[in-house]
Amino acid sequence: MQLRFLLCLCIVGALAQSDYDEDDGAEGKKDPKEIQDPRGHRPVSRGRETYSAGPAAPPPISGGSRYRGRPTAAPVGKLVLEKEEQPDSGGCNHMSEKMGVLCPTGCDLKKTVQKQERNVRPTVDQLKRSVDELTQSTNSVYGYVLDMTTEVAQRQRVSEGNGLLVGQYTDSLETQHAYIKDAVDITFPQNIKILQAVLDKIREKIQRLEKAISAQRAKCQVPCKVSCPIPVVSGKECEEIIRKGGEESQMYLIRPDPLGMPYKVFCDQTSKNGGWVLIQNRMDGSVDFGRRWDDYRRGFGNIAFDVGKGHCQTPGEYWLGNDRTSQLTKMGPSELLVEMEDWSGSKVYAQYEQFTVQGEATNYILAVGRYSGTAGNTFLNGATELFGENRTMTIHNGMMFSTYDRDNDKWIPGDPSKQCSKEDGGGWWYNRCHSCNPNGRYYWGGSYTKYMAKHGTDDGIVWMNWKGSWYSLKSISMKIRPFFKQK
Numbered sequence: 179m180q181l182r183f184l185l186c187l188c189i190v191g192a193l194a195q196s197d198y199d200e201d202d203g204a205e206g207k208k209d210p211k212e213i214q215d216p217r218g219h220r221p222v223s224r225g226r227e228t229y230s231a232g233p234a235a236p237p238p239i240s241g242g243s244r245y246r247g248r249p250t251a252a253p254v255g256k257l258v259l260e261k262e263e264q265p266d267s268g269g270c271n272h273m274s275e276k277m278g279v280l281c282p283t284g285c286d287l288k289k290t291v292q293k294q295e296r297n298v299r300p301t302v303d304q305l306k307r308s309v310d311e312l313t314q315s316t317n318s319v320y321g322y323v324l325d326m327t328t329e330v331a332q333r334q335r336v337s338e339g340n341g342l343l344v345g346q347y348t349d350s351l352e353t354q355h356a357y358i359k360d361a362v363d364i365t366f367p368q369n370i371k372i373l374q375a376v377l378d379k380i381r382e383k384i385q386r387l388e389k390a391i392s393a394q395r396a397k398c399q400v401p402c403k404v405s406c407p408i409p410v411v412s413g414k415e416c417e418e419i420i421r422k423g424g425e426e427s428q429m430y431l432i433r434p435d436p437l438g439m440p441y442k443v444f445c446d447q448t449s450k451n452g453g454w455v456l457i458q459n460r461m462d463g464s465v466d467f468g469r470r471w472d473d474y475r476r477g478f479g480n481i482a483f484d485v486g487k488g489h490c491q492t493p494g495e496y497w498l499g500n501d502r503t504s505q506l507t508k509m510g511p512s513e514l515l516v517e518m519e520d521w522s523g524s525k526v527y528a529q530y531e532q533f534t535v536q537g538e539a540t541n542y543i544l545a546v547g548r549y550s551g552t553a554g555n556t557f558l559n560g561a562t563e564l565f566g567e568n569r570t571m572t573i574h575n576g577m578m579f580s581t582y583d584r585d586n587d588k589w590i591p592g593d594p595s596k597q598c599s600k601e602d603g604g605g606w607w608y609n610r611c612h613s614c615n616p617n618g619r620y621y622w623g624g625s626y627t628k629y630m631a632k633h634g635t636d637d638g639i640v641w642m643n644w645k646g647s648w649y650s651l652k653s654i655s656m657k658i659r660p661f662f663k664q665k
């Protein structure tokens with residue numbers, strides 16, 4: 179292998195030498211070493227090739243002036259060229275002189291090779307050193323580049339990480355932005371529209387209410403006057419009036435006590451043969467029944483209205499007054515008729531052939547007897563939906579009258595927090611507390627719940643044995659007349 183390599187070197191060297199022969203033929207031989215170094219050029223050209231063809235960058239980086247100088251190292255070759263005149267050792271010349279020297283023959287081969295080796299070695303050594311240096315510097319450059327690459331990679335990784343993080347932030351930011359934008363663009367305007375509609379409706383309502391209020395104010399500037407012409411027919415009470423010919427149901431003047439003053443009352447002259455004095459009436463919730471003792475004693479509300487026929491045929495909501503009612507029932511045996519209607523127009527009644535109300539001294543104790551009717555006997559039996567003690571404590575017969583400011587009921591007397599009248603809306607003969615509540619609060623429409631009630635109790639116009647506790651009647655009235663056994 180080595181042999182072949184050397185042989186090859188020899189051939190190329192010989193060829194190269196012939197080139198130089200032509201150029202520098204004039205130069206004589208100087209140094210024997212150099213004379214025998216026809217291959218001195220090749221390292222140069224090869225080196226040049228190597229430098230130019232190899233990793234081009236290293237030479238400048240290594241910065242060695244040696245490397246830069248190399249291309250001009252032709253002088254080395256020129257030195258060799260000076261030994262141009264090689265003796266023909268054993269017929270080694272070409273026929274043509276231009277062809278230079280032939281390869282040494284076998285006999286001289288060893289010697290020649292040795293000589294050549296001697297010549298080549300320094301060059302090779304130099305070359306080796308150069309290569310070493312180059313390698314070294316290349317290595318350092320490579321290391322440097324490697325470091326750089328690593329660093330770049332690290333930075334890239336860091337920046338990628340940052341990019342990822344930034345990306346994530348951006349994503350969430352975009353999501354939030356979209357959400358907010360959606361809210362601002364769609365949801366808010368929608369809500370605002372809805373609220374505006376609600377506001378408009380409320381405004382409309384307020385306007386209507388304001389109109390109604392101003393209309394009422396205008397009306398109320400003139401004091402309310404029931405301009406009912408009082409019928410000429412009069413009497414002790416309505417039963418006497420009907421017997422005297424006052425057969426129209428309307429407002430009349432009665433004078434039960436010849437020593438007392440006459441007063442207005444509504445006479446029902448049509449129900450069950452007529453002759454009834456209306457002592458209580460509820461029909462539209464127009465009068466507040468949550469009143470104190472004195473009001474219930476004296477009476478309150480509107481006796482009757484003129485509906486445009488010249489006389490007052492329509493009763494108002496009123497309470498005749500405990501004193502007057504008591505006085506009427508004391509004149510003789512009296513009967514009571516309670517009529518009521520629900521919100522669908524159904525009507526029932528409860529009638530008691532005995533009805534008396536004691537005077538204020540005994541807090542208007544109620545006494546009823548002999549029930550008949552369709553509404554249920556709440557006064558005597560209490561609420562039939564309850565049992566035992568729970569029922570008996572709803573019986574009204576025998577009870578004293580109670581108002582929110584005068585507690586005479588049977589619910590822990592003396593405890594101001596246990597007062598039926600305070601919770602159930604009106605004055606009444608409360609027990610503990612009621613099975614009927616004709617003076618309770620007026621609820622439009624009938625059904626109500628404890629959440630609608632002021633104190634969570636059944637404070638409506640209740641007749642438990644007909645509609646239960648949570649139905650407030652549309653209308654109810656209480657009428658009395660003298661009781662005659664024959665009727």
Ligand SMILES: *[C@@H]1O[C@H](CO)[C@@H](O)[C@H](O)[C@H]1NC(C)=O
Pocket residue numbers: 564565566567568
């Ligand atoms: C009375 O009412 C209370 C409370 O609702 C109940 O616990 C009790 O059992 C009732 N008593 C009777 C006899 O129904």
